[in-house]
Amino acid sequence: xIKILLVEDDLNLSNSVFxxxxxxxxxxxxxxxxxxxxxxxxxxxxLILLDLMLPExxxxxxxxxxxxxxxxxxxxxxxxxxxxxxxxxGFELGADDYLTKPFYLEELKxxxxxxxxxxxxxxxxxxxxxxxxxxxxTNTVNIDQxxxxxxxxxxxxxxxxxxxxxxxxxxxQIFDRIWGFDSDTTISVVEVYVSKVRKKLKDTDFGRNxxxxxxxxxxxxxx
Numbered sequence: 001x002i003k004i005l006l007v008e009d010d011l012n013l014s015n016s017v018f019x020x021x022x023x024x025x026x027x028x029x030x031x032x033x034x035x036x037x038x039x040x041x042x043x044x045x046x047l048i049l050l051d052l053m054l055p056e057x058x059x060x061x062x063x064x065x066x067x068x069x070x071x072x073x074x075x076x077x078x079x080x081x082x083x084x085x086x087x088x089x090g091f092e093l094g095a096d097d098y099l100t101k102p103f104y105l106e107e108l109k110x111x112x113x114x115x116x117x118x119x120x121x122x123x124x125x126x127x128x129x130x131x132x133x134x135x136x137x138t139n140t141v142n143i144d145q146x147x148x149x150x151x152x153x154x155x156x157x158x159x160x161x162x163x164x165x166x167x168x169x170x171x172x173q174i175f176d177r178i179w180g181f182d183s184d185t186t187i188s189v190v191e192v193y194v195s196k197v198r199k200k201l202k203d204t205d206f207g208r209n210x211x212x213x214x215x216x217x218x219x220x221x222x223x
Contacts, residue, residue, distance in 0.1 A: 007036035033057025067094040130205030
């Protein structure tokens with residue numbers, strides 16, 4: 001999962017962004033500038049979403065200190081400050097993009113994806129999970145760069161789990177999504193194929209983190 005640090009003191013906006021990005025990224029929420037600087041220095045993030053009007057230390061100060069310390073993590077500023085001077089100052093300090101509030105969450109996600117593509121952290125044709133890499137363009141699966149053969153519905157099932165991490169997936173939902181409502185087979189085929197995928201990926205984070213929920217279905221925990 002993409003790791004994003006969200007530094008925003010508006011709790012409602014922070015939670016809205018967190019919920020919207022939940023299926024796309026692992027988001028760490030912090031609510032003031034000092035905590036934001038500490039997190040950015042202490043952990044590795046793929047992107048920082050940064051408000052400017054923060055308690056303790058404002059966003060400009062935080063960004064300035066990050067760049068002075070040699071931290072090059074891409075920064076997208078989110079702020080109600082919309083003057084050209086403020087935008088110019090943000091870019092001078094090392095911001096990579098600038099989004100004025102209020103904004104559409106869909107636009108925020110598109111800007112995030114654009115920044116991550118630029119830094120090589122995001123590829124729409126690739127899914128990664130621990131040491132597992134799935135290429136959606138070629139339908140290939142690799143473990144530590146060694147290809148593992150998953151055919152047909154096995155591949156589809158793996159992709160569906162990877163795209164729905166930390167979500168409880170009932171067997172009926174998996175069946176409808178992978179095999180279709182009008183399939184001639186029965187729902188028990190889900191257990192058969194989950195077993196096949198588990199066996200092929202038993203030594204991966206996927207194999208260890210895919211949990212069976214008795215009488216319900218499955219959940220793939222974040223790596």
